[in-house]
Amino acid sequence: MVNFDYQTPTRLIFGRGVVSEKLASVMNQYGKRVLITYGGGSIKRTAPGHDKSLYDLVKDTLTDKQVFELGGIQPNPKFNPSVLDGVRMCQDNDIDVILAVGGGSVLDCTKAIAGVAGTLKTKVTDNVEEAWDIVCGRKPTTAAVPIVDIITMAATGSEYDMGGVISRTETNDKLAYFSKLVFPAVSFIDPTYTFTLPVKQTLAGVSDCINHIMESYFCGDHIDMNDAFMEGAVKSLVKNVKIVLEDPQNYNARAEIFYATTLGCNGIYCLGNSPSGWPMHAMEHALSAYYDITHGEGLAIVTPRWMKHILDHSTGELHDQVVERIEKFGKNVFGAENAEASIKAIHDFYRNIGIPMTLPEVGIDDSRLAEMAKHVADNEGLDKAWAPLLEQDILEIFKACMK
Template identity: 40%
Template sequence: MENFNYSIPTKIYFGKGQIKNLGNAIKEYGSKVLIVYGGGSIKKIGLYNQITEILNNNNLSYVELSGIDPNPRIESVREGIKICRDNDVEVVLAVGGGSTIDCAKVIAAGVNYQGDAWDIVLNSSKITKALPIITILTLAATGSEMDPYAVISDMSKNEKLGTGHDKMKPKVSILDPEYTYSVPKNQTAAGTADIMSHIFESYFNNTKGAFIQDRTAEGLLRTCIKYGKIAVDCPNDYEARANLMWTSSLAINGLISYGTKGEWSVHPMEHELSAFYDITHGVGLAILTPHWMRYVLSDKTVDKFVEYGVNVWNIDKNLDKYEIANKAIDKTSEFFKELEIPSTLREVGIGEEHLVEMSKKAVNGGLKNAFKHLTSEDVFNIYKLAL
């Protein structure tokens, strides 16, 4: 296990009715609020009215930025920064899923940066301070409610890039599983795949002796497998929604990655799909993951896939190593199909026209320290397999 410094400072209010803590949570940091949200779903479920009533009852003034895209745009970030500056905003309140929270994070970090907001996406070391961020989660997927990361797109350049800084960690996150009841089946499925991919990215690494991280990751994966289909089929099942929501946070808040090292593999590849084709992130991850698994399977990596197959999918440990590994990969693919997620790139409108360019951008000098070192040619081959 590697050395690490452990800090997860976000205060979590988890469960039914926890929005009652919103007023006091905001007042701890300021009185002028920017509410950031996506479409009209928070109004349809009555959450918007709850929030504004709480703000009014606590004498908190607010302005709004709505219409955040599923792959949040740099244009929305720039607009939010301007609103904050024009209204002396002191707290950024993100209401929604990971896209909304990601956008809010970069807004909060950009208010006190004098250059263009895209600069801090390209180089997060330019962030020196950020407005306090509070989140109300309505979709279990990205884990952005409890981590320092954000992913922003500039569609004019076909770029979707991740950035991260400790100052972008939310101060407070309110996690009420009931707010996810209205999430459509396809988004619930994609969210489950996104959670699993975050776990895979940490789990498949070459660090020795990270036993507790591995066993925790396997427990989180089993939770997704147990409750993902239930949440898709029975959207008002509180137990399923609650378990998925908490797994979403634990998958990427550092709990299973601290003490390990290595680069993520599938996310950089998927970011290129989203940047060029604006597809749903979790869908792209689900399509790519089994093909990546099959591609990196080798004598060097097979033991990890055996662990995965035996501990997550309960495959007979007495079988041949490669039989276990391939069964585990098959089960992964089958699970995503059970969630009714597309299984090929062509199903989501992606052909061969940009594969070479996307392959080069996905690597971009990196992936040398991934579970298996991937070149642009390797990424191209994985894309081809996923067609």
């Protein structure tokens, strides 16, 4: 069991009706000038069981504040324009707190806005490259605007961690941004706001969370407590997503999914484990950076191909570890008998709930596979992952994803 130093400063307020009950008192702690960030407008529709839209509820709650808005944040949030626009708004309006309302992409983008706005000493319009240096970690985040969020999609776990992923379209970069200063101060989680999520988003969110857990599960040093915690979380997701597909407004199933996803990326599932290198995410980031596909779908496609590749190509002690990890995961989550059956089980689960499982199904042909493999090999450090991958390995995995 490896050493760890763990602290999560985020306050979680979870359950039915918590936004209307507690948002006002929380926001009163953070000043008068509020920037609201959100995505494509789903928060302006009234969800079942609510008498007004989430957007209207927020605006009504903040009537005593000076409110500014940044809408239109896209999935796979973009450095340009969204992060840059948000930083400019913070700088120009002396923002006290950012309220992120929406899914994980909105919150990821908000974290980058908060960190760059707090750190950058010059106007962002005059210093775009320094802003990017902060996002990609070449320069440290030294301060951040406080963040409160109302998360409306169970997926990334951004509401309970210190990171996000930002895309820079012009360079095909999709990079993780991390800073302890951008943990949300408070996260509101009301599962009823997921009742009307499109099926595609529900499934992609579940896939994203399962993969967060698997990135932590497949490692060298691990402990039994963590294995049981992670296996139980995936079993809950597998069970409850099937319930939600039949009954989208089943509160308990939605709540269990949200609970699992909230914990999925903040490290609590793997305290004491050694790192894995997060290879599946690293490869998927290239897919969604080059083609702007849905992140959770890309992960579902990559996952069983990565498992099969490391099973077939690892040797010696690492091979024994790979077999043990795959067999244990598959047996305890799906009842699979061996490693090959475990890989088939995760593939078939995704296929059977309706996730596309080949790259052509999400609009990716083979014309840029080699280019993406080189990009991953050059930028993601997978040669040092638990099961190391070189450029040729990555390319072979991408090719396996074609069929």
